[in-house]
Amino acid sequence: MSLREVTSELDGNLNRLAEKLRSNLRISILTGAGISAASGIPTFRGQEGLWKKYRPEDLATLDAFDTNPVLVWKWYAWRRERIVTSQPNRGHHVLATWSERINSFCLITQNVDGLHERAGTHGVIRFHGSIWELQCRNKCPESPDSWWDDTVPFRSIPPTCPYCHGLARPGVTWFGESIDHEILRQSLSATDCDIFFAIGTSAIVNPAANLIRQAKQNGAFTIEINVDATPASDLVDLAFHGPAATILEQIEQRLTRCP
Ligand code: BV8
Secondary structure (H helix, E strand, C coil): CCHHHHHHHHHHHHHHHHHHHHCCCEEEEEECCHHHHCCCCCCCCCCCCCCCCCCHHHHCEHHHHHHCHHHHHHHHHHHHHHHHCCCCCHHHHHHHHHHHHCCEEEEEECCCCCHHHHHCCCCCEECCEEEEEEEECCCCCCCCCCEECCCCCCCCCCCECCCCCCEEEEEECCECCCCCHHHHHHHHHHCCCCEEEEECCCCCCCCCCHHHHHHHHCCCEEEEEECCCCCCCCCCCEEEECCHHHHHHHHHHHHHCCC
């Protein structure tokens, strides 16, 4: 296909999608680390990925934490410092604008960085929790399920539970841990929609990636926005391969273009 044909096909797809988005439809969105890449936050499995030096099993499991809480906390403390000096990018802001404009809008993120909330999206479903929340490792009776702590840098590592003075852990869901039941229920409910976007995710981690399939089975028009092909690319109705911030901006331009 010539460059002109590729450009024309992309333009046509963007216009058709913008037309769909103008209708009063139910929109659900699943984001992954790729939406934060433009903010300078490394993804998990990319070239500069967070997993570059360690395997996920070395850092994002309860066993890894219990074996070496200092190593795991140093990784999270490093990520917190990267995030706190980063800003939401155009992709986060376009989605925040949609969350205000679209009546039925739901955003589920696998990211723990909090950038969707900082861009102004309310009611974000944090599928894997938040790097800004801590939990008591021993679930002591005095402590809540989790508490907010955005101290950067920590006074000491590992941080402790303020209630029992035992070990604190990051308020995130690790491999081998079940997704919070209410979070999972809300997310599955959000797959009952008219249009479902998967943006910046490698579609490898389940049950998050299964949400795309679930939306498709529920009859949603499914769209992927990603720089690379993923296991979901052949499943979705429309795949845009490019940076999320660019593609979202192009869609938004068509949505706000004077008719
Ligand atoms: C569970 C913690 C039950 C916080 C993370 C089938 C069903 C159910 C479970 C499983 C299953 N098969 C296997 C499992 C087990 C496991 C799993 O999925 N393993 C994988 C590796 C095969 N799942 C679990 O353990 C889950 N729990 O199912 O409970 C259970 C209980 C006991 C035993 C078994 C099951 C819990 C998973 C949660 C793990 N925690 N994070 C943190 O530290 O962040 S997951 C981790 O990966 C991140 O949180 C991230 O959200 C997630 C997914 O990664 P992505 O966000 O997609 O990021 P990635 O780097 O991979 O990809 C980025 C993409 O963006 C790329 O495609 C890239 O091309 C693209 N990109 C880059 N730049 C851009 C871009 N796109 C657009 N624009 C750009 N600019």
